[in-house]
Amino acid sequence: xxxxxxxxxxxxxxxxxxxxxxxxxxxxxxxxxxxxxxxxxxxxxxxxxxxxxxxxxxxxxxxxxxxxxxxxxxxxxxxxxxxxxxxxxxxxxxxxxxxxxxxxxxxxxxxxxxxxxxxxxxxxxxxxxxxxxxxxxxxxxxxxxxxxxxxxxxxxxxxxxxxxxxxxxxxxxxxxxxxxxxxxxxxxxxxxxxxxxxxxxxxxxxxxxxxxxxxxxxxxxxxxxxxxxxxxxxxxxxxxxxxxxxxxxxxxxxxxxxxxxxxxxxxxxxxxxxxxxxxxxxxxxxxxxxxxxxxx
Ligand code: G1P
Numbered sequence: 001x002x003x004x005x006x007x008x009x010x011x012x013x014x015x016x017x018x019x020x021x022x023x024x025x026x027x028x029x030x031x032x033x034x035x036x037x038x039x040x041x042x043x044x045x046x047x048x049x050x051x052x053x054x055x056x057x058x059x060x061x062x063x064x065x066x067x068x069x070x071x072x073x074x075x076x077x078x079x080x081x082x083x084x085x086x087x088x089x090x091x092x093x094x095x096x097x098x099x100x101x102x103x104x105x106x107x108x109x110x111x112x113x114x115x116x117x118x119x120x121x122x123x124x125x126x127x128x129x130x131x132x133x134x135x136x137x138x139x140x141x142x143x144x145x146x147x148x149x150x151x152x153x154x155x156x157x158x159x160x161x162x163x164x165x166x167x168x169x170x171x172x173x174x175x176x177x178x179x180x181x182x183x184x185x186x187x188x189x190x191x192x193x194x195x196x197x198x199x200x201x202x203x204x205x206x207x208x209x210x211x212x213x214x215x216x217x218x219x220x221x222x223x224x225x226x227x228x229x230x231x232x233x234x235x236x237x238x239x240x241x242x243x244x245x246x247x248x249x250x251x252x253x254x255x256x257x258x259x260x261x262x263x264x265x266x267x268x269x270x271x272x273x274x275x276x277x278x279x280x281x282x283x284x285x286x287x288x289x290x291x292x293x294x295x296x
Contacts, residue, residue: 008161011154011214013128014057014135016048017121019065019112024262033068035139037267040274040285043074044261046100047274048139055150057135061108061128063121072109077101117233123223131217133157136236141211142270144277145256149212152254156188157214162248163240166212168258173203177237179251180204189251191244196230196237207251209237210258219243 022034029037035045052060064071078097085094108128112121122136135150143149143166153164167179167189180193181204195204213236222239229235243249259270275285 008158009133011055011133011135011157012057013059013061013132014052014137014150015061015063015122015125015129016045016052016137016139017063017112017118018045018068018071018139019063019115019121020140020262021115022262025264025267031067033071034262035068036070036074037261039142039261039267039270040278041281042274044142044270045071045074045139047142048137051143051148051150052135052137054148055135055154057150059106059108060102061110061125063112063124064109065112065115075102075107117228117231117235119223119226119234119236119239122236123220123234126217126220126223129217129220133214133216136213136215138211140260140262142259142261142274143210143212143254143256144259144273145254149210149254149256149258150214152256153212153214153252156250156252160188160248160250162250163216163219163243164214164250164252165240166210166254167207167251168210168253169206170208171206172200173198173206173208174200176208176210177235178203178205179207179209181207181251187253187255189253191249191251193244194237194241196235207253209251210254212254213240215240216243216247218247 018033018035022029025034036043039047049060062071082094082097110124110128112124137150145152149166153166157164170176174197177194177196178198179191182190182192194209219239222242226234226239229238259273260266261270272289276282278285
């Protein structure tokens with residue numbers, strides 16, 4: 001791998017793996033993709049797309065699977081709905097729908113045919129990414145941050161280039177990918193390694209990989225021959241641990257709060273936090289939540 005391969009080429013594309021079954025939030029996800037569950041007034045996936053756009057991403061690649069067609073529909077035009085809103089003169093709703101629409105050709109959908117793991121899901125996007133750096137954003141993880149988590153990472157990428165992952169402290173490292181830090185410069189860390197779902201007592205640190213990545217395209221060559229790891233799945237973490245040996249790789253302890261919506265209580269926290277932060281309804285949401293707790 002040449003040094004040219006890690007030069008700071010612009011970050012334009014993001015991969016959003018959305019093929020997972022959402023087993024931790026069943027039965028809610030039996031017939032609805034978990035990415036479309038509402039987090040107050042928007043589907044979960046919308047927050048992640050907004051975060052990507054706020055970081056300057058121009059093209060989003062969804063890695064989908066069977067039963068996830070509703071995600072594609074959500075990002076498309078809805079002529080019958082628009083027509084019905086027009087007839088009822090619901091102009092502000094119509095404008096809202098139009099504002100959410102991305103320009104044609106800036107979203108791609110590729111199917112992961114079998115649930116072989118996150119590493120395999122990312123690899124499925126290789127042809128659409130081509131030979132340029134890209135972001136990976138796990139839509140289960142909704143980040144509340146200003147600037148957005150990916151924007152903070154993009155700023156770090158401008159400085160150091162290479163590969164960057166977002167990390168933060170956790171009490172349950174065994175549930176995540178965990179880094180082995182070597183040195184720290186402010187919020188930026190150099191690493192000795194990383195491990196996917198370590199045993200609690202063997203976790204190299206309490207800093208977990210929180211679901212946002214900036215990667216160089218050389219990761220695809222490593223993913224191509226990556227054997228199964230934790231959970232017998234092809235793990236992105238295992239290929240990143242190999243890439244780290246040959247390319248610059250940093251972790252960024254980003255400033256903000258992460259909500260793990262793949263989990264029922266994490267989803268509840270995300271829902272409440274976004275209701276409270278809502279520009280128009282935040283105050284009333286606080287009153288409603290307070291009254292609900294008092295009644296209990
Ligand atoms: C994946 C990654 C893991 C990361 C986590 C964040 O795990 O493999 O490294 O910490 O997402 O949500 P999963 O949640 O798919 O088991």
